[in-house]
Amino acid sequence: MMVQKTSGIYQLTQIPAIYAAFQRMLGGERARQELVATHIRPAPGARVLDFGCGSGAILPYLGPVEYVGIDLNADHIAQAKAVFGDRGTFYAGDFGSLPVEQHGTFDLVVCLGVLHHLDDARVRELVMMARRYLAADGRFVAVDPVFEPGQAFVARWLAKLDSGKCVRTAPQYAGLVKGGFGNSTTTVRHDLLSLPYSHCITSANATTGGPRRPNVLDS
Numbered sequence: 001m002m003v004q005k006t007s008g009i010y011q012l013t014q015i016p017a018i019y020a021a022f023q024r025m026l027g028g029e030r031a032r033q034e035l036v037a038t039h040i041r042p043a044p045g046a047r048v049l050d051f052g053c054g055s056g057a058i059l060p061y062l063g064p065v066e067y068v069g070i071d072l073n074a075d076h077i078a079q080a081k082a083v084f085g086d087r088g089t090f091y092a093g094d095f096g097s098l099p100v101e102q103h104g105t106f107d108l109v110v111c112l113g114v115l116h117h118l119d120d121a122r123v124r125e126l127v128m129m130a131r132r133y134l135a136a137d138g139r140f141v142a143v144d145p146v147f148e149p150g151q152a153f154v155a156r157w158l159a160k161l162d163s164g165k166c167v168r169t170a171p172q173y174a175g176l177v178k179g180g181f182g183n184s185t186t187t188v189r190h191d192l193l194s195l196p197y198s199h200c201i202t203s204a205n206a207t208t209g210g211p212r213r214p215n216v217l218d219s
């Protein structure tokens with residue numbers, strides 16, 4: 001289930017232009033640069049699948065990659081197609097509805113700001129989907145707000161205010177991702193935005209998690 005606050009100011013963040021302005025104000029541009037350089041690290045030509053891609057804001061930072069994005073919000077996808085339609089393929093719909101037969105496997109599955117909008121059952125589903133789509137040496141990278149012992153009061157408060165109702169601790173994100181991949185690592189960063197905010201970067205390798213589930217892509 002998607003678990004999200006939808007009233008008042010939260011509704012505004014569903015509007016692509018307002019979401020983008022909000023992100024810019026907080027230093028989202030620098031954060032994306034840093035996330036790509038340090039944590040996502042796409043090789044040139046990598047095939048990247050973005051679950052919950054929003055309006056494709058990460059795409060300009062990824063360099064020369066083959067990009068596929070999917071998002072529930074049709075307005076975000078319309079915006080993504082208008083701006084980046086020549087650089088990627090975008091689908092409106094649930095992450096589980098991607099037309100698998102049209103795409104091969106991916107080197108990276110990224111999931112930026114999405115897991116904290118999903119309850120545990122849906123995160124497990126997403127992680128299994130990611131695993132299915134990843135090449136044998138592929139990587140999964142998720143980024144979400146986090147509750148972390150000792151974090152700044154403002155960072156904790158902002159995490160509580162988030163429209164996603166499933167902000168977790170780093171071990172909780174790690175456990176959910178490890179459930180699908182057999183491995184996971186987390187890094188907590190308090191320095192990505194221009195205000196006190198704590199992000200958890202959760203990643204996993206497709207290699208070490210045992211055999212991949214059968215996939216139409218394998219036949």
Ligand SMILES: C[S@@+](CC[C@H](N)C(=O)[O-])C[C@H]1O[C@@H](n2cnc3c(N)ncnc32)[C@H](O)[C@@H]1O
Nearest residue numbers: 052053054057071072073093094095112113114
């Ligand atoms: C906080 S936004 C992040 C958007 C984008 N990844 C970014 O970094 O700007 C979370 C996104 O997840 C999308 N989302 C939530 N549940 C989803 C689902 N089940 N399938 C696809 N997208 C989903 C929402 O529509 C929203 O655009």
